[in-house]
Amino acid sequence: MQNANYPAIRKMYEKYHDDGFELIAFPVNQFGCQGPGTSEMERAYAFKKFGFEFPVMDKIAVKAKPVRCKGIDPASYEEFKDDPDAMLTAPLVDDVTSSSPESEVYTFLKQKPFDGEIEWNYVKFLVGRDGRVLRRYSPGDPLEQGLEEDLKRALKGDALSEKKRNPYL
Amino acid sequence: MEATSVSAASPSSMRAGVVGVRRCSAPRVAPRTQSHGGRRARFARRGVAHAMLRDDGADEVVEVVEDATSTRRAAMVRVSALALTMGVPMRSNDWRANADSSSSLSSLYDFKVKQYGAERDLRAFDGKVTLVMNVASE
Numbered sequence: 366m367q368n369a370n371y372p373a374i375r376k377m378y379e380k381y382h383d384d385g386f387e388l389i390a391f392p393v394n395q396f397g398c399q400g401p402g403t404s405e406m407e408r409a410y411a412f413k414k415f416g417f418e419f420p421v422m423d424k425i426a427v428k429a430k431p432v433r434c435k436g437i438d439p440a441s442y443e444e445f446k447d448d449p450d451a452m453l454t455a456p457l458v459d460d461v462t463s464s465s466p467e468s469e470v471y472t473f474l475k476q477k478p479f480d481g482e483i484e485w486n487y488v489k490f491l492v493g494r495d496g497r498v499l500r501r502y503s504p505g506d507p508l509e510q511g512l513e514e515d516l517k518r519a520l521k522g523d524a525l526s527e528k529k530r531n532p533y534l
Numbered sequence: 535m536e537a538t539s540v541s542a543a544s545p546s547s548m549r550a551g552v553v554g555v556r557r558c559s560a561p562r563v564a565p566r567t568q569s570h571g572g573r574r575a576r577f578a579r580r581g582v583a584h585a586m587l588r589d590d591g592a593d594e595v596v597e598v599v600e601d602a603t604s605t606r607r608a609a610m611v612r613v614s615a616l617a618l619t620m621g622v623p624m625r626s627n628d629w630r631a632n633a634d635s636s637s638s639l640s641s642l643y644d645f646k647v648k649q650y651g652a653e654r655d656l657r658a659f660d661g662k663v664t665l666v667m668n669v670a671s672e
Binding site for chain 1: 639640641642643644645647648649650651654656659660661662663664665666667668669670671672
């Protein structure tokens, strides 16, 4: 999923950022426990993969039902923050964010017609200039799902095409 | 005080499951005490209606005492109906409770989130076209 998303989104960010395109990421440790790092570690990883710094918020929960996952003990962050193998070697504790209530932001994003549980990492929501959700995209390649075309329309203030606005419906 | 303000109903006229009639000013959902249960049992054995004297001067209501199962069911129905009327979620952590509160916000940019441990207002992105995604490191 990473390889399907990072290059395409990086390309779009570089191309359209000056026109008003922004990217907001939320690290989540609820899908296969694949986000065990602290918020700082997950943020650093995202910066490295995208190749630029952008708003990566603190870890949250995006699922309605809590998930039990282990995460790196925040107390050991200072000790392991420069260790490239920290994800493998740092001590793990119960990750409280994975079992937290769903973030209000995602409750908002998942309103109809964009409802349905978040499937996996890299589910994407395109949000218009007025803050309303325009379209939801599955974790797969965003270009194959027409994200760039939608983005161009949204930046111009045009309505999106009439294709399905939620890939899960 | 008047001891029998309700005349005893004949057993043949009582509904099935009704084992007694009493006067009281107590809440309609009475606590389940041993003595209460024993009284019900006596009512059930006798199969007749009883009048209970209250001498506290409170307004009196007539309550039909049924068997324990139907009384509990009635109590649950009352509590559920009250919760529905008041719009109270049945569980405090019910996700629908969050949905109700956040649905009143019409814009992503009305929210505040945490970044670097501090609150960040998404209002800063107002006027931008934003792609929101959940990420992970593995």
